[in-house]
Amino acid sequence: xxxxxxxxxxxxxxxxxxxxxxxxxxxxxxxxxxxxxxxxxxxxxxxxxxxxxxxxxxxxxxxxxxxxxxxxxxxxxxxxxxxxxxxxxxxxxxxxxxxxxxxxxxxxxxxxxxxxxxxxxxxxxxxxxxxxxxxxxxxxxxxxxxxxxxxxxxxxxxxxxxxxxxx
Numbered sequence: 463x464x465x466x467x468x469x470x471x472x473x474x475x476x477x478x479x480x481x482x483x484x485x486x487x488x489x490x491x492x493x494x495x496x497x498x499x500x501x502x503x504x505x506x507x508x509x510x511x512x513x514x515x516x517x518x519x520x521x522x523x524x525x526x527x528x529x530x531x532x533x534x535x536x537x538x539x540x541x542x543x544x545x546x547x548x549x550x551x552x553x554x555x556x557x558x559x560x561x562x563x564x565x566x567x568x569x570x571x572x573x574x575x576x577x578x579x580x581x582x583x584x585x586x587x588x589x590x591x592x593x594x595x596x597x598x599x600x601x602x603x604x605x606x607x608x609x610x611x612x613x614x615x616x617x618x619x620x621x622x623x624x625x626x627x628x629x
Contacts, residue, residue, distance in 0.1 A: 463502040463534045463591065468526025468580060470519035471495040494518055496579035498526075500534045504590050508582030512575040521569075521576035528561065529580070535591060537584040544577045 474492045481488050492515060496508040512518055528547075529540050547565050565573055589596045597603060 463500045463504060463587070465498060465526075465529050465532050465534045465540075466501045467497075467499045468522060468529065468583075469497045469499075470522035470576075470579075471497065472515040472519050474515070494522070494575075494579060496522055496583045498534065498580060498583040498587060500587060504534070504587050506534070506583035506586035506588075506590065508579040508584075508586065510575045510579035512572065514572070517569065518572050518576050518579075521573055522579060524562075525576055525580060534584060534587050537581055537588065540584060541577065541581055544580070548573055 472492070472494050474490045476490055477488065481491075492511065492513065494510040494512075494515060496510060498506045498508070500506075510518055510522075525544050525547075529543065532540055532543070543561070547561060548570060550564055551559065585596060585599075589599050592599055
């Protein structure tokens with residue numbers, strides 16, 4: 463099963479109220495949906511949250527050209543080929559290894575987001591090809607409860623509530 467096409471679909475909707483993170487205030491909820499199609503008709507989807515959206519979408523499309531024809535079930539090979547674009551490598555300068563020259567270090571967060579979105583889509587394809595949900599493909603259900611985590615963003619100007627003491 464070979465990778466036939468990779469597309470990035472940017473999405474953005476206004477938030478009813480602003481959201482604050484550690485770095486910025488956002489007034490929109492944004493997402494990039496990555497679509498990886500195979501020559502066998504199986505399509506996988508991955509998600510990216512990051513920005514700027516146009517840069518990440520351009521990287522996803524560029525990486526799609528590089529990985530077209532690769533085995534869609536060989537996600538490690540795909541990841542390693544794309545990750546090789548992030549740093550100097552033998553034959554990389556001048557394109558002697560058949561890949562573009564190393565990408566700018568200042569774009570590393572966007573590059574890794576693009577690679578991650580493609581990787582998630584390939585895992586989706588792997589689960590669909592095996593006729594299994596990903597949790598089973600990755601080793602089965604987790605035993606016990608998951609510990610709670612704090613929210614990634616604050617949607618109120620007020621301070622978050624203090625933690626509830628354990629009883």
